[in-house]
Amino acid sequence: MTNLILNEKPIHTEENPGLTLLEFVRDISCLSGTKDACREGECGACTVLVGSRQADGSVAYKACASCLLPLGDIDGCHVVTVEGLGAEPLTLVQRLIVEHSASQCGFCTPGIVLSLTGFALGSATLSYEDAVNALDGNICRCTGYASIRNAARALCEALGKIDKAPGRRLEQLVAAGVLPRYFLSIPGRLAGQVAPAAGGKTAVLVAGGTDLLVQKPEQLLESELCFLSRRRDLDYVREDKGLLRVGGAVTIEDFRNSAAVQRHFPALTADLLLHSSAILRNKATLAGNIVNASPIGDATIILLALGANLTITGENGKKREIPLDKFYLGYKKTDLACGELVSEISFPLPPKGARYNFEKVSNRTILDIAAANSALLLAAGPDGAVTALRVSAGGVGPVPMLLPGLEKLHGRKPDAAFFQDLAAAALAAAKPIDDIRGSAEYKRLLLGQLMLAHGRALAPAEAA
Ligand SMILES: Cc1cc2nc3c(=O)[nH]c(=O)nc-3n(C[C@H](O)[C@H](O)[C@H](O)COP(=O)(O)OP(=O)(O)OC[C@H]3O[C@@H](n4cnc5c(N)ncnc54)[C@H](O)[C@@H]3O)c2cc1C
Ligand code: FES
Ligand code: FES
Structure with missing residues (x-):
């Protein structure tokens, strides 16, 4: 049984928990405002808001792609489709879309309205930059993004003076006409609805489902499912004795926005924007x-x-630890036995003065899988000579690789010659193959360029 509130209505359904929320909303609940297009998280036409009750009793809303969301995952949640925002009067977001001519055929518009409403509910700063980032998964074929961005800018201006304290956000947005009044009753109505995670040893672990629902949708319909979003004990990001500890159920967006990442790795806040799109990262x-x-x-x-x-x-x-670089045993093979789960990811806080960089090559900047990618962490002594170096490379072998044998570069200054030698070491280790993202030769070329790009990002003058 899945219990939820769909817009204003309580729902108790025995439908298969592996069914997508998109199918449930459109085909079973007959709410056709949520559009059905790519079914692979690529377009944003199916965006809905999912509100989940937090430990303090508040409800946190996130815009999500309903085509990649299993019904069972939203047990105990408030789901908002465009019908749940109401049509008379239009909400502030809807009105601004009209006033800025930000809709033509209208197919993408419900998704855009919900992404912008999700931004209004969730953005700490309510900045224009956040608003644009919130729209990165919503594709529009006909209006042109300038008018959609104009509507987003007008929304930020209209909300500029509201009290931004998270505890007052719902009432402020109701007063500003962004949300209908019934939202105020939702926290009380959701009380006590969250079911614990269930499932035996052979249950399929579903985290975000954004990979599973693209790769194995039938498996979700036929198997017992264990929804990790219900494991509140795995939902944390905390600093602990020089380590950053991240629970196995933490979303990429929550990690990206966590206080610890903002404090220690502000670069990650931007880099992780290159992962999929907001409606998936949520x-x-x-x-x-x-x-x-x-x-x-x-x-x-x-x-x-x-x-x-x-x-x-x-x-x-029983717990065991394994370094991430030892976790991969071959193409799509991991050191994870039946019944085991990744309960925590931890990594050392970088030493003072350490330099980090991430590079990704893809056809589109946003919402695209990489052809090749690489990250680098480098520490240097007071004389500028390298004391520690870790460089990873993706798309150039059967598994995500940590480049071996880089100790030979220790003790050198990270200048142009250093990054040339790093490129040579990377090419010696890489084993790319031809696939849909490019030929092996192309990927070798990319890998060498990515190493030089690290140099330009970290030491532009020395590496030129
Ligand atoms: C449109 C689109 C764009 C994408 N763009 C990117 C991109 O830019 N970059 C990128 O890297 N990826 C991208 N992806 C791939 C995918 O979204 C990511 O890899 C995502 O991080 C997968 O996480 P998830 O929580 O959704 O995994 P799920 O689909 O829930 O799970 C994936 C697998 O991991 C298992 N699993 C999940 N959590 C655990 C755990 N704690 N312990 C043990 N097993 C577990 C599941 O059983 C399943 O086998 C994209 C996907 C789509 C559909
Ligand atoms: S239908 Fe395209 S993202 Fe869901
Ligand atoms: S208005 Fe037609 S796709 Fe956006």
Whole structure:
């Protein structure tokens, strides 16, 4: 049984928990405002808001792609489709879309309205930059993004003076006409609805589902499912004795926006914007990115350079640790036994003065999988000579790689010759193959260029 509130209406359904929320909303609940297009998280036409009750009793809303969201995952949540915003009167976001001519055929418009409403609910700063980032998964074929951005800018201006304290956000947005009044009753109505995670040893672990629902949608319909979003004990980002510890259920967006990342790795806040899009990052997890074992997983490539370790918990609660670079046994093969899960990802806080950089090559800047990617973490002594160096590379072998044998570069200044030698070491280790993202030869070329790009990003004068 899945219990939720769909717009204003309580729902108790026995539908298959592996059914997508998109199918449930359109085909079973007959709410056709949510559009059905790519079904692969690529367009944003199916965007809805999912509000989940937090430990303090508040409800946190996130814009999500409903085509990649299993119904069982939203048990105990408030789901808002465009019908739940109401049509008379229009909400502030809807009105600004009209006033700025930000809709033509209208197919993308419900998704854009919900992404902007999600921005109004969730952005700490309510900045224009955040508003544009919130729209990075919403594709419009006919209006042109300038008018959509104008509407977003007008929204930020209209909300500029509201009290930004998270505890007052709902009432402020109701007063500003962004949300209908019934939202105020939702926190009380959701109380006590969250079910614990269930599932035996053979249950399929579903984290964000953004990979599973693209790769194995039928498996979700036929298997017992264990939804990790219900594991509140795995939802944390905390500093602990020089380590950053991230629970196995933390989403990429929550990690990106966490206080610890903002304090210690502000660069990651920008780099992780290159991972998929906001409506996917709001569900997709770091652990899911690691376990899906894609040779070009962006978060995985970053974590390899940062020296991440995984804590793996077995069915009996027994824990073991493994360095991330030892986790991959071959193409899509990991050191994870049946019944085990990645319960924590941890990595050392970088030493003072350490330099970090991430590079990704893809056809589009946003919402695209890499052809090749790489991250680098470098520490140098007071004389500027390199004392530690970790460099990862994706898309150039069967698994995400940590480049071996870089100790020979220790003791040298990170100048142009250093990065040339790094490129040579990377090319010696790489084993790319021809695939849909490019030929082996192209990827070798990219890999060499990525190493030189690290040099230009970290030491522009020396590496020129
Ligand atoms: C449109 C689109 C764009 C994308 N863009 C990018 C991109 O730019 N960069 C990128 O790297 N990826 C991208 N992806 C791939 C995918 O979204 C990411 O890899 C994502 O991080 C997967 O996380 P998830 O939580 O959704 O995983 P899920 O789909 O829930 O799970 C993936 C696998 O990991 C297992 N699993 C999940 N969590 C755990 C755990 N804690 N312990 C053990 N097993 C676990 C699941 O059982 C499953 O086998 C994209 C996907 C789509 C559909
Ligand atoms: S239908 Fe395209 S993102 Fe869901
Ligand atoms: S208005 Fe037609 S796709 Fe956006």
